[in-house]
Amino acid sequence: MSKKAAPDPSRRSETARRAILTAALDLVGEVGYAKLSIEGIAAAAGVGKQTIYRWWPSKGALLFDAFLTLAGEGDDGQSAALPDTGDLAADLKLVLRATVEELNDPRYDQPMRALHTEIVHDPALAADYAKRLDEPMRELKKERLRSARDAGQLAADVDLDVAVDLLFGPVLNRWLQRTGPLTAEYADQVVDTALRGLRPREP
Template sequence: MTPSTARRKETSRRAILTAAFELVQEVGYAKLSIEGIAARAGVGKQTIYRWWPSKGAILLEAFLILSEGAEGAPPTLPDTGDLEADLIAVLRATVEELNDPRLESPMRALAIEITHDADLAAAYAERLDGPLREAKRRRLRSAQEAGQLAGDLDLDVAMDMIWGPVLNRWLYRSGPLTTDYADRVVTTALNGLRR
């Protein structure tokens, strides 16, 4: 592949991802179509289908690339030695991201679509959720090794206890998602998880 061909392909790919990300915010996921994405991106539908099997797959990649800037280094969580402060900072950032109007529609669409599409769920687990869970696990393991958490604590369950309530409240709109709520989740979870 010549450098100009590679550049054209990358330009088309970025245009498709940008179009999908913008359109899902404008029209919602139910009305998002491959035809609409192709028209907005200035490419043919066949170009899109050559690279992605579904609009959900496009949206996942768009979310990964455009919301974070680029795929690259694995995610990390702060490790200042103060577990509670670190978790509060992370959950507050999570609340801000979930409440960001630019990201809310794509994230809600992905949350719904992965329940229906096993391949998309696997891609989501591998490319987004898996690396995030590993970063969370590393931070909790560090606290465990420092004696801040019980040595026999199941870290996977602990992650679900800390992040689950925030995601659940956001997904089901079961109450206001605020930084105060995030702070209370951390305090409540750690009161039950400490030695």
């Protein structure tokens, strides 16, 4: 029925796949997103262009895959869970400071910006991103907040999704739009400010 014979994944060359993902990530770091070309990735990976077009529908999808695959391997297994020392503010600050540090790391900055650019314009990729990257992370964050709520450190009726957005949204925004310096201090301020309201009223 379909016009195009779908390629057979069982015949796929793992060597080529990894070379492409690695080259993509390397190149986006080297030359930046604007100058990132399929042509260049293919050349750097020692691969025919068709091999890229065969397996990825768009540059964004490739980038996302590169990101996911190669990042996913840094974690042996998965990031498991957020720290839970009982001190919610401290734990959140730890996490948010780490996020800030990562976003300031040039190795992560470029590829992440590239990925976000694609997401902004490609709803399909955005959906993929939401499901495969955002949601798992969000779940971990919500888990930590749930534990805090159970410990009475959070108002019982707080929507956890909104809480996550309140905590992490500002940092992501400041990074994307460069509306101000992205520092550990800012992270702390956001946590403090956000929490003051998330905490239950004192009698």
